[in-house]
Amino acid sequence: MLIYNLCQFSTQFTAFSLFFGFTLGRYLMTTLLGWAAIKLYLSRLRARISGKNASMQQIRKELLYSLRSILIFALLWAAASSDITGHSRLYWQIQEHGWRYLGFSFLLILILHDTFVYWTHRLMHQPLLFRYFHKLHHCSVHSTPFSIYSFDLAEATLHGLFFFLISLLLPLHNIVLGGMLWVSGIANVIGHLGYEPMPQAWLQSLGKLFNTTTHHDLHHTKGGQCNYGLYFRFWDWIMGTEYPDYEAAFLTATQNVTQKDSHL
Numbered sequence: 001m002l003i004y005n006l007c008q009f010s011t012q013f014t015a016f017s018l019f020f021g022f023t024l025g026r027y028l029m030t031t032l033l034g035w036a037a038i039k040l041y042l043s044r045l046r047a048r049i050s051g052k053n054a055s056m057q058q059i060r061k062e063l064l065y066s067l068r069s070i071l072i073f074a075l076l077w078a079a080a081s082s083d084i085t086g087h088s089r090l091y092w093q094i095q096e097h098g099w100r101y102l103g104f105s106f107l108l109i110l111i112l113h114d115t116f117v118y119w120t121h122r123l124m125h126q127p128l129l130f131r132y133f134h135k136l137h138h139c140s141v142h143s144t145p146f147s148i149y150s151f152d153l154a155e156a157t158l159h160g161l162f163f164f165l166i167s168l169l170l171p172l173h174n175i176v177l178g179g180m181l182w183v184s185g186i187a188n189v190i191g192h193l194g195y196e197p198m199p200q201a202w203l204q205s206l207g208k209l210f211n212t213t214t215h216h217d218l219h220h221t222k223g224g225q226c227n228y229g230l231y232f233r234f235w236d237w238i239m240g241t242e243y244p245d246y247e248a249a250f251l252t253a254t255q256n257v258t259q260k261d262s263h264l
């Protein structure tokens with residue numbers, strides 16, 4: 001029995017170490033790429049959407065709190081992947097459900113995750129919950145790529161729980177789960193760049209459906225009263241929570257600095 005328990009502990013500890021390394025590596029890679037894009041390109045091309053830069057003190061806090069969130073995510077995702085409950089539906093063999101299901105499950109989890117984020121995000125903005133769940137994230141009024149996981153303990157647990165619970169409810173290939181974690185990390189970094197990277201024509205095409213940096217930047221600068229979605233605009237449209245002047249703000253944010261100067 002002791003040997004069995006030791007083996008179980010060692011499996012779970014290995015899973016935790018792997019997920020911690022994976023999540024920390026993903027955070028550093030995506031945020032540093034975002035930071036480099038700002039410094040080398042975006043800040044030379046366009047003005048900051050909010051008009052103000054973040055302080056170094058804010059960035060230090062964001063790094064520290066993100067590290068704590070990464071620890072929580074790693075604990076929960078390691079629990080899911082090492083099947084701590086005995087009911088995990090994660091699988092490795094594609095043949096178990098086929099290629100079509102693999103593609104379908106990716107789309108489904110994307111929509112489910114966006115729905116989960118929209119509704120929990122709105123809930124966390126209720127005055128009773130805000131101070132315990134979401135206040136820390138909004139300390140970053142002028143967001144940076146490092147803000148993405150700057151969460152209160154309760155909010156980090158809530159976000160980590162989504163992937164834990166979904167692995168119990170839906171058959172998911174491990175590649176789909178890993179891919180989704182990358183997609184959500186990249187979408188989060190884009191949302192917190194503080195500079196709009198998309199071209200002006202974006203709103204006439206995919207921008208009708210997908211969010212932009214301007215969309216989430218307005219969420220931070222307008223006191224969290226609008227724009228709650230993560231990947232898509234549809235929940236904000238349906239529920240009437242999109243910032244009324246979002247499209248005008250996007251067009252302003254996509255004016256290049258030289259273009260702006262020539263209008264002065």
Ligand SMILES: [Zn+2]
Nearest residue numbers: 137143192216
């Ligand atoms: Zn944010």
Ligand SMILES: [Zn+2]
Nearest residue numbers: 121134219224
């Ligand atoms: Zn918020």
